Amino acid sequence: MNKEEETLSLIKDFIEIDKKAPVDSDKNRKDPVKIAKDMVKKAEDIAQNDILSISTSQLRNVFGAIKKLEMTQYDEKVFRQLILIKPKLAYMRGRSGGKQDYQNLEKILVTAIDAVYDETSFKRFCEFIEAILAYHKVYGDK
Numbered sequence: 001m002n003k004e005e006e007t008l009s010l011i012k013d014f015i016e017i018d019k020k021a022p023v024d025s026d027k028n029r030k031d032p033v034k035i036a037k038d039m040v041k042k043a044e045d046i047a048q049n050d051i052l053s054i055s056t057s058q059l060r061n062v063f064g065a066i067k068k069l070e071m072t073q074y075d076e077k078v079f080r081q082l083i084l085i086k087p088k089l090a091y092m093r094g095r096s097g098g099k100q101d102y103q104n105l106e107k108i109l110v111t112a113i114d115a116v117y118d119e120t121s122f123k124r125f126c127e128f129i130e131a132i133l134a135y136h137k138v139y140g141d142k
Helices: 003-015 032-050 056-070 076-083 085-095 100-115 119-139
Strands: none
Touching: 003 032, 003 100, 003 119, 032 100, 032 119, 056 076, 056 085, 056 100, 056 119, 076 085, 076 119, 085 100, 100 119
């Protein structure tokens, strides 16, 4: 598994942790604390290496749309609005002239969006985005 596949797999594991194994299957369940710690490390890695050239204001535009959804009661409308962030990411990538960092951001967030299946996974998705934004402020603030 290459680095990109590993990253995308970890993102899905973090967001879908409750979906991965039934409650009565503790020996097959992945440790949620370890996955959360790995996700924080991965968010830092993403901010430091994969999206460094993206401006904070552009990231905040995406984060703002997600935060707005997070502040409302999770329902089908919120899920639809979350899905509609994908074309916004494609638009950002297109406007950038196809720069690699924008392609990376789109792949990462589309994978994360696709992993959302209920309110709990949506909250994890929001935590993941927040972690990326926080680390981006440290490493890539423009």
